[in-house]
Amino acid sequence: MPAATTTTAAPPPPPLDFKNSDTIPVLPPSKHQPSLRYPSSGSHRKTIYDRSLSRPPSATSLPAFAYLFNTLITYHHAKSGSVSDIETRLNRAGYPIGVKMLDLLLYRQAAAAPGGFGGAGKSGASGARPTRLLELLQFVHGTLWRGLFGRQADALEQSTTKKNEYMIVDNEPVVNTYVTIPREMSQLNCAAFVAGVVEGVCDAAGFGTEGVSAHWAEGEEMWPGKTIFLLRFREEVMEREEGLKAGGGGG
């Protein structure tokens, strides 16, 4: 049953009348008629609106995730011409997850904080998004990693050569658990997907990047899967940070 999406030309809305200031003008109802159906009331807690967002997430099996992740890789592999092409596609696949995770994690932090929503205190606890670069990096390294993988990342470092570059290190990315890379594609690191998630978080928090990418750490004996996520922030982000620092704002 196709919904009535074809629009008959709506009559122009009546001009708003501000002369009689006793009444607040109400805009005519919008044309959009939601057509989605929902389960009847008998089946409780079935739609997304009936579930508490702050409910702690349940666990599922790592193999189930691995099968899906492999499906994602295979799908993009088939459509890609090169290693960097696959990585870009995986990055794009992860990006929207980052945008959503930022909101979800901040919401949960706020709900769990003693003061509840809008409670005083540092941004971490109140559910406000990080506003300073270090806060954001700690959020990614700690909160985001814990939210996704149940542990924090293994290291957070600043590049010694470029001041807009930061590195987050994961010794053993969970997503790569079952991924074996054929020799002819040895540069490929499928954690590009996680890099996309990180990029999504940074962008959504207002810290634009020139890209977040995943790289194999060279010459690692202990951790053969060690991966470095390279975050390259935009110039204007660095300038804003400098300005905030100079003004002594924030804390």
Place this chain on the structure above:
Amino acid sequence: MASSSKAARLGEEVWKSRVDKINAEVLTLTYGTIVAQLCRDLTLPATANKTDYAAVNAELDRMGYNIGLRLIEDFLAKSNTGTCSSFRETAEVISKVGFKMFLNVVPQVTNWQGVEGKPQAFGLVFEENPLAEFVEYPDDGRAQDELWYSNILCGVIRGALEMVQMQIEAHFVTDVLRGNDTTEMRVTLVRYIEDEMPPDDE
């Protein structure tokens, strides 16, 4: 492997002691990106952005089939269940061991049809569906009538059972995402697959 309570115990045990875990939301969101990608890539002929939902359903089923072919080996190696003696037992093992072990949910086996030796079918009713958490369909007037969001699961079961010599047909009949009160998949046994014979020599 006989009674359903035995299957339930085995499922619990495998889930508790032999399976690595991950936050279910990561699974949910990853699956979401796959479905969203397909909805963008598979469009109706001569349209730029009108999703061909039938094609998405088919592709999800195909992806699941390929997963199922692999997953069954993993399942058998971890759970050590032998060969099922009846299709009823197969249903119990799918629900209480298979789904428990891989998704940490136990769909209810319902609506039996047929008896041994006749066409048999059962329903799997999902009280919880980790794939579909956080999901709401686009309000485009078509998705709710055409898309089966979790269709990958049908393919998984089809692929997995084919490897243990059962040809089945699986499809969703209801989904809360479509506004139904339940989410149910029907699984129908088509036939048991005979052993393949080696090609004749000379």
Place this chain on the structure above:
Amino acid sequence: MSVYSFYIFDRHTECIYTKRWTEHHAPPTSRPSATGALSNGAADVPVATRRAMKLEDDAKLIFGTIFSLRRMVRQLGGADDQFLSYRTGEYKLHYFETPTQLKLIMLTDMRVGNMRTVLYQIWATLYVEYVVKSPLAPTEHPRGVGVANELFEGGLERFIESMFSPQP
């Protein structure tokens, strides 16, 4: 104790993996060029090809044998019965079949005991982990494509080495 060879057959009755440990036979690598140079008949098959055909024939024979044995055992002992091994005057053949009809077969000398758990472990810890879960390998393995990857080969080599003392 020594192991001679190892085979995997898939549900389509195809041999998807072969591994031989017998090294007492003369290495074939030096021969082909020599015979190739001496022979001039077009009908003459290069030794390497003949050897490959021999291997393929062996695999076929083995499959035929276990296929018949397996059927016979079921007819005599019931549908759930399985044969575990048989022994000749020269060797012992060990057999393990998964519910997915993957058939793992190992040929060893006659003194070797029950190898069922060993074959089970090769399947559960090597085949499932390294072949089945490898995302860029095909799902099924016509002509054995994707089975003999580095991780699986290496794992099998080490596992067998730990079971059997190295060959003299």
